[in-house]
Amino acid sequence: MGDGDRVRCAVYMLRDDASLWCEGAAHAVNLATLTWDRFKEMFYGKFFPADVRSRLTREFMSLRQGDSSVAEFIHKFDRGCHFVPLITRDARQKLRHFMDGLRPTNRRDVMLMRPAGYDEATSCAFQEE
Incomplete structure (x- = not known):
């Protein structure tokens, strides 16, 4: 499974606050070219701070x-x-x-x-x- 497919699957599974976050992030980042590692970095940075x-x-x-x-x-x-x-x-x-x-x-x-x-x-x- 490629990065694009992983990102699409993850976005599909998001609910509630995470889904709203992703909608907002889509305005700043092109989800079609977003790598899986970058997606995880953004997601964990938002929902799981250091x-x-x-x-x-x-x-x-x-x-x-x-x-x-x-x-x-x-x-x-x-x-x-x-x-x-x-x-x-x-x-x-x-x-x-x-x-x-x-x-x-x-x-x-x-x-x-x-x-x-x-x-x-x-x-x-x-x-x-």
Whole structure:
């Protein structure tokens, strides 16, 4: 999928304030030639200022399952992945961070299944819960 297609899909999915922001931004930027990286930079700059991104990064780095269900933990983990690309772009680090965040009993059970990657680990975690 090219940059133009990604931008069009993202714009289509925007709702409420984000949709209004995009309508205004379209007057200043040509959406047809806007790159995906520039779109994300503009969007995150508007809706996730540096202090919010920093807080979300810290939350992700200390994320633990605790009393949450596996589904709730995975939801929080996936949301946090957007703010810590250095970890989440490396498949081994992403898997390691996910496994480290699981409740000890869940971690043990998932490790016994020897998941090859994050998707497999999440499937194993769901099976064990």
